[in-house]
Amino acid sequence: MLTLTDIPIIDHHAHNLLKPEIASQYPYTSSFTEARDEQLIKNHAHTTLCYRRSIRDMSKLLECEAEESSILREREKLGLEKLTRLCFERGKIESIILDDGFLPEQILPYTWHQQFTSVYRLIRLEILAEKLFSQAPSFEDFINQFLSHLESKPSDIVGFKSISAYRSGLAIEFVSEREAKSAFQLLKNINQNQPLRLTNKALIDFILLQALEIAAQSQIPLQFHTGFGTQGFDLFLANPLHLRPILEDSRYQDVPIVLLHGSYPYTRELGYLASVYPQVYVDFGLAIPFLSVSGMRQTLSMLLELSPTSKILYSSDAHFIPDLYYLGSLWGRKILQQVLEASIIDGDLTQGEAEKIAVDILRENARKLYQIN
Numbered sequence: 001m002l003t004l005t006d007i008p009i010i011d012h013h014a015h016n017l018l019k020p021e022i023a024s025q026y027p028y029t030s031s032f033t034e035a036r037d038e039q040l041i042k043n044h045a046h047t048t049l050c051y052r053r054s055i056r057d058m059s060k061l062l063e064c065e066a067e068e069s070s071i072l073r074e075r076e077k078l079g080l081e082k083l084t085r086l087c088f089e090r091g092k093i094e095s096i097i098l099d100d101g102f103l104p105e106q107i108l109p110y111t112w113h114q115q116f117t118s119v120y121r122l123i124r125l126e127i128l129a130e131k132l133f134s135q136a137p138s139f140e141d142f143i144n145q146f147l148s149h150l151e152s153k154p155s156d157i158v159g160f161k162s163i164s165a166y167r168s169g170l171a172i173e174f175v176s177e178r179e180a181k182s183a184f185q186l187l188k189n190i191n192q193n194q195p196l197r198l199t200n201k202a203l204i205d206f207i208l209l210q211a212l213e214i215a216a217q218s219q220i221p222l223q224f225h226t227g228f229g230t231q232g233f234d235l236f237l238a239n240p241l242h243l244r245p246i247l248e249d250s251r252y253q254d255v256p257i258v259l260l261h262g263s264y265p266y267t268r269e270l271g272y273l274a275s276v277y278p279q280v281y282v283d284f285g286l287a288i289p290f291l292s293v294s295g296m297r298q299t300l301s302m303l304l305e306l307s308p309t310s311k312i313l314y315s316s317d318a319h320f321i322p323d324l325y326y327l328g329s330l331w332g333r334k335i336l337q338q339v340l341e342a343s344i345i346d347g348d349l350t351q352g353e354a355e356k357i358a359v360d361i362l363r364e365n366a367r368k369l370y371q372i373n
């Protein structure tokens with residue numbers, strides 16, 4: 001029997017919580033689904049296995065009835081700060097690494113989260129590029145600004161994050177400066193200096209190649225969104241197998257590439273990539289805690305079929321509400337325990353090996369990778 005409840009967690013990929021006045025505008029169910037369609041959230045999101053289970057988990061944490069209305073009442077009584085403190089303490093969350101580029105106007109600043117845990121940050125590359133696009137008079141200025149932001153990053157930035165899967169897909173091509181420049185000029189002609197939602201593949205691919213070069217110099221990890229996520233993108237292009245040209249290019253061999261969300265449903269593909277490319281790391285956030293118990297167990301089992309355990313990292317991908325930090329840690333520990341115990345019974349691992357692997361996945365692998373002390 002393994003005990004994982006006391007292992008402190010480093011949550012290496014999560015998001016800032018919503019400002020309370022914004023959070024109150026969203027139904028509770030909307031934090032438990034990747035759907036953005038109002039009808040789906042209203043009529044169906046409360047019927048997923050994850051949501052039914054989470055209602056009972058939250059009722060135990062808050063010591064109230066297992067009904068959404070009772071949970072909402074208890075959360076209201078506590079207020080956001082006390083609720084967040086409870087979720088972080090019971091989750092034993094030692095550090096978090098925040099991607100704070102998601103809905104920047106709606107979230108609490110990263111400094112607010114420092115009252116509960118130690119906080120590190122990621123630069124969300126496409127969002128940085130969007131911001132610089134509207135300010136930059138020329139392509140040269142745009143690229144110089146982009147590079148200098150990455151090179152002179154503050155010391156609490158421990159990685160870069162790409163959402164290209166959401167925008168133009170993971171089949172990143174070796175775009176030349178000339179092609180990127182003409183894409184930039186075309187967009188400028190259309191957009192002038194208006195805010196831009198960057199979806200242009202040539203420009204995204206080019207800035208990612210630049211970021212990879214900087215990441216190679218400083219060996220800073222680059223996280224890629226892979227697999228399922230918020231509605232409205234081509235899931236086929238979020239298959240991590242598309243990254244092969246980048247993974248095989250000798251210029252980027254020193255960049256730790258962290259592939260998020262167990263690449264669900266391309267989970268076995270991800271395990272394979274981690275088993276053959278030295279620079280590929282594996283994350284299972286969002287798949288845990290958003291799948292059914294059996295789905296979470298299968299996902300982690302599939303990753304462990306091939307992936308070295310020294311390359312697997314815990315995250316919650318928590319966003320919007322603190323509840324997801326708690327539920328991620330609860331199920332991250334439970335599923336890891338179940339899967340490792342099965343490996344002991346199968347004869348894959350000894351008890352001692354399984355105990356060490358649990359600490360590595362929940363904490364040590366992330367501590368080493370992001371050089372967190």
Ligand SMILES: [Zn+2]
Nearest residue numbers: 013014099317
């Ligand atoms: Zn995320």
